[in-house]
Amino acid sequence: MQHIDPEHHDGTSDATPGGASDQRRPGELVFAGLMLAVSLGLFWSAYGISGFEALSAPGSVPMATTVVMVLASLLVLLKTAKLPLDRSETLARDILPPAVVLFSLALAIYGILLKPLGFLPTSALFLILAIKFLARRGWVWTLTVSLGSLIVIWLIFRIVFSVLMPAGILPEAEFIQFFRDLFRAEGAQ
Amino acid sequence: MKRAIWGALGALALSATAAVAEYPEKEIQGIIQWGAGGSTDTVMRSVTPHAEEVLGGSVVMQNMTGAVGAIALNHVAGASADGYTLLMGAENPMLYKIMGLGDKDYGEFIPINILARGTPILVANKDAPFDDYAGMMEHIKANPGEVRFGATGPGGLPSVITAMINTVEGELDVIAVPYDGDGPALTALQGGAIDVMPAVLGAAIEGIRAGNMKPLAVFDVAANDKLPGVPAVTEFNDGYSTYLPWGPFFGVFAPKGTPDDVVAKLSDAFAAGVEHPDFVALMENRGFTLMGIAGDEAEEFLSKWQQGTAWLLQDAGLTKASPEEFGIARPGE
């Protein structure tokens, strides 16, 4: 069953992945080639784990799976190369529009800043900029929405589930301890 | 309420200037080396609340798994030595160096408390054609290469016990089937996928009581009062007394460089936790031997444990690197 819903050509539903079945989307060939390269690299690495030492060696299943990867990606590459290129789409508009590039970069920067700066400042920065950029509304609205939701997330994860995200520059733990002492003192009275 | 807010801001300002206040002035992170539900996890989660009471602060426990606990060890070793990050671990790190799993062990840490020690026991599938240690040895000799032993990877308890048997009795011709923990291996033992499993008493005790597995011998110098009627392995072969008593242990550690007064406070807290009747009852029930040692006594225990085990594994040819390379002396030298 070849079911591609033209409405959801972008792959928003996993059950009907994006991609055209009879045409090659921009960049698809490069991606297929990249996958073959990755598969070959992983195969080489899998071979390096234990070689053909024994059936039960730690490398035997990785080797088998990477062989499957190499074969499958080779098939995909050949198939893709044969398909005609979809001229109605361009890489910059349909695959990597500026917003996607920008957000991927923002996420990368988030990852870099998370440890030194700490969870709260980094996330505040990310949310404010992202929501401001996407919604294009006033600063008061942007700040209220982003900081409000950040506080809710922080309360759930940090206080209820005690997930200790990197604290960074804010003395989070001391702050919480202060409130804890306050409650304890009041409870004791 | 207003006062509270100002107070909070004040606290922020204070901590920013790092005023030396009474430890602990914030919550302490306890990094558990193993996954939730494992025995290290259970032991730590049951001792820590008692320690918290004495400490007057809270300890947030987190599981950090991966690479046989090395991920957690490296994380705590890299954290600042202020007593706010503790490692809650088991015996494995003492073998990381010789097993090629890492370049750090508890030598980088100050032991806050070595809580308890486990006793190994050899158990067999309930339908196994032998009933005790001597019978097992005969059966293995009569059927070379047929008996399946459970294992948990190099450096795990089964590998040490198997090395001990090999050293004392001579090389055994058995199949070692690897599992990723003694829980899954004991399950497999009950299902007949393996025949014999060296395990810690606590993990096997309920199965033995129910008759789902057969105890062969306790790996200790004397029988255990939790399992009367199960002989100690030294009763079969006195050669084991050189290496016993031996067993895995659980301990709480702080990175080296942690201020002495902080260490003292933590040690007191965990010492009190170990003595709490609830914890004592829990551990006794599971067949663990309480230790509750700290300071020099703990250091000495650790280095003795490491020497004995490392050289045992080295002599059995199971190590990646010789203990000598890391300055681990042969016991008795």
Add this chain to the structure above:
Amino acid sequence: MSAVMDFLTVFSQPQLLLLVGLGTFAGVYVGAIPGLSVTMAVSILISFTFSWDVYPAISLMIGIYMGGVYGGSRTAILLNIPGAPSAIATALDGYPMALRGEAGEAIGVTTVMSFIGGFIGIGVLALFAPLISDFALTFQPRDYMLLAILGILLVGSLSQGSLVKGIFAGALGIAIGAVGRDPLTFAERFTFDFQILEGGISFIAVMIGMFGVSEALAQLHHVDKDAVRQKISRIVPSLSTVKKHLPLSLQTSSIGVVIGALPGTGGDIAALMAYDHAKRVTKSPEREFGDGAMEGLVAPETANNAAVGGAFIPMMTLGIPGDAVTAIMIGALFIHGLNPGPMLMIDQPDMFWFIVGALVTANCFMLLFGLTGIKLFTRIVEMPRAVLIPLIMLLSIVGAYAVNNSISDVYWMLGFGVFGYFMRHYGYPLGPVILGVILSRLLDDNWRRAIISEREDLGRFFHGIVTSPLSLVLFAAVILIFVSQTPLWSEGKARVFGRKGEQQ
């Protein structure tokens, strides 16, 4: 008679009833948020309930467990982001329904079906626990391996579009699952000598990245498009709908119970296998699978909730955990002075019946909380995308970190998010990747155990398969399913039956 009294303990004590309810309510939300897992919640509850009695503590945990397994379906349907691995299959048909504005109906069906599946699981636990646990114990390493292969063959039904791309994705998943130090020999695999890779890649992080971040990135394409208005008038499914799907739900629940009872496999695998089963047995669905087929919701949701009862079977009868959550519950029982093990059912049968009672209560609460408050939930999808997208990204980050308190998991999550975005665009299905990661260890470890047990002798290995009835059945199923996915089969079938087979 005392069993009935113990069973009714929960109902007779308002405090316990309240705790189960509270737990279930919280569980639905814990399950719905990707990254907050039931495992995490229950292990935090160990410390939280430390000084409590054992009954209240267990009540709360059971509530969270039941609610959490169900809650994963919420975000799967509404946002195409499964809240938990066991809801991956639910997203396949649930999200297309939400795209048509039928989220309310989808949630309603899911809730009722989870309730039915939950009950079947509990029923089997109450009536046949010793029988099932004996059966589960007979699974040898080679049987687990065959089961894993059976699971991997699901790639076929999870990859619409290109099967080859699906196979690639599945193999990639298995490779991802192998990264890090091998748990059996401690050999480094795919670590390229980076210390950060030694701990492996958390599969939850992969899942959150592939489904959460990549979904958010894909949504950026139409930030300004209005969200789909959801009809929420028809929430409770009609009796005829339930009746129609009852035979299927009985079958998939049985899959759920057995897979749940096996130590080492849980609701995630059960749900995927059930989805595959539904696809095979449903002759003429009203809508195609992947397009919003009701059967695609019924199967995984009955199976994963039935797996809850299943997971308690080895725990209660043998002290062996059926999954990660029951493993922590065993720890909780220890801490509260009990000795979970084979003797528990004999020494303290009251505990068994109490747990059965609490599960039944939690299941009922799940139905209650599931069918109410849907309006609020569907509001989430109607939120402006400009706010929703950044929030999904942030939640994905926190969730990935929370799994193992590790920043490297966050990096992986982000990396797989971007990678998944490209995969979506070029027609590679994401489901098989997660399937591969889930099954990687099961396949690899058990293959090695099996072949080591046979002294590396393939002849002995196959002899073992042929002489064991269980292995033989599993082996036959593997062959049958494999053959049925090759083009040869559909051709043959077409010739015999004179119509085109249903294979892709």
